[in-house]
Amino acid sequence: MPHTPATLLRRAVRPASRAASPHTVLLVMCAGYFLVLLDVTIVNVALPRIGSGLGADVGGLQWVVDGYALALAALMLTSGTAGDLYGHRRVVLTGFAVFGAGSLACGLAPGVPVLVAARVVQGVGAALLLPGTLAIIGRVFPDEAERARAIGVWAGVGSLALPAGPLLGGLLTEWLGWRAIFLVNVPIVVPALIWSAAVVQESREEQARRLDLPGMLLGALALLAVTFAFIEGGRLGAAAPEVLTAAVIAVAALVALGVVESRRGDDAMLPLALLRRSAFGAANTAAGIMNLCTLGTLFVLTLFLQSVQHHSVLLAGLMLVPLFAPLAVLAPLGGRITSRIGSRLPAGAGFLVAAAGLALLPRATPHAGYPVLLVAFLLWGVGLGLVTPAVVAAAISAVPGERAGLASAVNNTARQTGGAIGIAVAGAVAGAASDPARFLPGFHAVAVASACLYAVAAVLAFALLPGALRAGRW
Incomplete structure (x- = not known):
C-alpha cells in the first residue's frame, strides 16, 4: 500500500510504539531547533534578490524578516503552556508540520503579501518547536548531569545554525535562487516529523497552567502595532495617520496587557511579579x-x-x-x-x-x-x-x-x-x-x-x- 500524505499524517499522531534511545530523541529535537534558528539568519543574505524578484521595497523586506520574528515572539510563552496542557509531543509534531507548510508556501510565494503571510506561518511553527524540543529533552534525560549535557548539545547545535545561515543562504541563493532557502527546509522537516512521531513518547504536566489567550492576543497586538508604526513610519513619515493610529493601538494594548496580566495571577502568560x-x-x-x-x-x-x-x-x-x-x-x-x-x-x-x-x-x-x-x-x-x-x-x-x-x-x-x-x-x-x-x-x-x-x-x-x-x- 503506498504511503500517502494522509497515511503518514495518521501515523504521525499515533503514540510512539516503544521508548527510543534518549540520544535518538535528542538528535531529532536538535534538528527542530536547528531549523528554527537557521531561518533567523538564512533569509538576510537573500533580501536583495527577494526585493528584485518580487519588486519589494525596503518596507516589504522588513516585513519578510519580521513576519517570522513577530509570530515567534508573540507565541513563545503560550506555546510552552500549550505543551504542558496538550502534550509536548503533539505540540512538536504540529510545529514541524506548520513550519514545513510555511516553508513550502514561502518557496512558492508569487508576491510579497503571500511571502509575508507564509513567514508568519513559519514563525508559528517555530514558536511551537522551540520550547517543545527543550521540554522533551528534559523528560527523556531524568538524570540531572545527563540532562545538562544534553541541553548543552541542543544549544551547541542551535549555535551552529547562526553561522550556517549566511553561508547556506548565500550558496542556495547564488546557485538555485532565493526560493531555495525556504524549500530546503521541506526535505528536512518531513523525515524529522515522521521520525519524531516514531521515537518521542507523549508527556504533559499534571497541573499545568491554563492558556492565557487574552494575554497572548494583547501582547501580539502590541508588538504588531509597534512594528507597523516603525516600518510604515520610515515609508510614510511619522505624522502619517496610519502610523499615529498604530502608535495609539500599541500603547492601549500594552496598558490593557498590564491590567489583564495583573489580574490573572499564576495563570498569567507573563507574571508581572x-x-x-x-x-x-x-x-x-x-x-x-x-x-x-x-x-x-x-x-x-x-x-x-x-x-x-x-x-x-x-x-x-x-x-x-x-x-x-x-x-x-x-x-x-x-x-x-x-x-x-x-x-x-x-x-x-x-x-x-x-x-x-x-x-x-x-x-x-x-x-x-x-x-x-x-x-x-x-x-x-x-x-x-x-x-x-x-x-x-x-x-x-x-x-x-x-x-x-x-x-x-x-x-x-x-x-x-x-x-x-x-x-x-x-x-x-x-x-x-x-x-x-x-x-x-x-x-x-x-x-x-x-x-x-x-x-x-x-x-x-x-x-x-x-x-x-x-x-x-x-
Missing part, C-alpha cells in the same frame, strides 16, 4: 537590547554589502561568517565562565566588546576593504558569544527553580521581540539601499546607536546582574 525582580528585569532588558541591535544592524548591513558594495550573494554570506562563528565557538566557553564567576562580568564585558565592533562600522564606505569589516565582525561576534549565555543564565537564576522554564521562555521572548523591533527601526532609519545618499548615513547611524545601546546594556549588567556563585545559587 517576576519582572519586579531587578536581576530578572535587567537580564531580559539586556537580552532585548542584544537582539534589537544585532538583528537591526544585520538587516541594513546585508543590504550594504550587496546593494552598496555590490558583492555577490555568496560572497556576502561568506563575509558574514566571522560575525556568527565566534558566537557558536564561544557560547559553550561563555557558559562555563558564567557558571564560575556569575553573569555580571561576562555580560558587561561582552557588551563592551560588541559595542567596540559596532563602533567600527561607520568606517565602512562603498569602497572600503574587507579588513575594515572583518575586525568589526570579530569584535561584535566575540562580544555576543560572551553575552548570550550570561543573560540567559542570569534570567533563569533570578527566579525560583520551579519557574526556570518560564524564565527561559520570557528571555527568549524578550530577544525575539527586540529583534523584531530592531529590524523595523533600522530599516526606517536607513531607508532604501538604492538611495545611497540617505542609506549610507542611516546605516552608520544605526551602527553608532547600536554601539551606544550596547554600552547602556553593559552598565545595566555591571549594576544589576548577579556576580559570583554563593551556595549553589547566584
Whole structure:
C-alpha cells in the first residue's frame, strides 16, 4: 500500500510504539531547533534578490524578516503552556508540520503579501518547536548531569545554525535562487516529523497552567502595532495617520496587557511579579537590547554589502561568517565562565566588546576593504558569544527553580521581540539601499546607536546582574 500524505499524517499522531534511545530523541529535537534558528539568519543574505524578484521595497523586506520574528515572539510563552496542557509531543509534531507548510508556501510565494503571510506561518511553527524540543529533552534525560549535557548539545547545535545561515543562504541563493532557502527546509522537516512521531513518547504536566489567550492576543497586538508604526513610519513619515493610529493601538494594548496580566495571577502568560525582580528585569532588558541591535544592524548591513558594495550573494554570506562563528565557538566557553564567576562580568564585558565592533562600522564606505569589516565582525561576534549565555543564565537564576522554564521562555521572548523591533527601526532609519545618499548615513547611524545601546546594556549588567556563585545559587 503506498504511503500517502494522509497515511503518514495518521501515523504521525499515533503514540510512539516503544521508548527510543534518549540520544535518538535528542538528535531529532536538535534538528527542530536547528531549523528554527537557521531561518533567523538564512533569509538576510537573500533580501536583495527577494526585493528584485518580487519588486519589494525596503518596507516589504522588513516585513519578510519580521513576519517570522513577530509570530515567534508573540507565541513563545503560550506555546510552552500549550505543551504542558496538550502534550509536548503533539505540540512538536504540529510545529514541524506548520513550519514545513510555511516553508513550502514561502518557496512558492508569487508576491510579497503571500511571502509575508507564509513567514508568519513559519514563525508559528517555530514558536511551537522551540520550547517543545527543550521540554522533551528534559523528560527523556531524568538524570540531572545527563540532562545538562544534553541541553548543552541542543544549544551547541542551535549555535551552529547562526553561522550556517549566511553561508547556506548565500550558496542556495547564488546557485538555485532565493526560493531555495525556504524549500530546503521541506526535505528536512518531513523525515524529522515522521521520525519524531516514531521515537518521542507523549508527556504533559499534571497541573499545568491554563492558556492565557487574552494575554497572548494583547501582547501580539502590541508588538504588531509597534512594528507597523516603525516600518510604515520610515515609508510614510511619522505624522502619517496610519502610523499615529498604530502608535495609539500599541500603547492601549500594552496598558490593557498590564491590567489583564495583573489580574490573572499564576495563570498569567507573563507574571508581572517576576519582572519586579531587578536581576530578572535587567537580564531580559539586556537580552532585548542584544537582539534589537544585532538583528537591526544585520538587516541594513546585508543590504550594504550587496546593494552598496555590490558583492555577490555568496560572497556576502561568506563575509558574514566571522560575525556568527565566534558566537557558536564561544557560547559553550561563555557558559562555563558564567557558571564560575556569575553573569555580571561576562555580560558587561561582552557588551563592551560588541559595542567596540559596532563602533567600527561607520568606517565602512562603498569602497572600503574587507579588513575594515572583518575586525568589526570579530569584535561584535566575540562580544555576543560572551553575552548570550550570561543573560540567559542570569534570567533563569533570578527566579525560583520551579519557574526556570518560564524564565527561559520570557528571555527568549524578550530577544525575539527586540529583534523584531530592531529590524523595523533600522530599516526606517536607513531607508532604501538604492538611495545611497540617505542609506549610507542611516546605516552608520544605526551602527553608532547600536554601539551606544550596547554600552547602556553593559552598565545595566555591571549594576544589576548577579556576580559570583554563593551556595549553589547566584
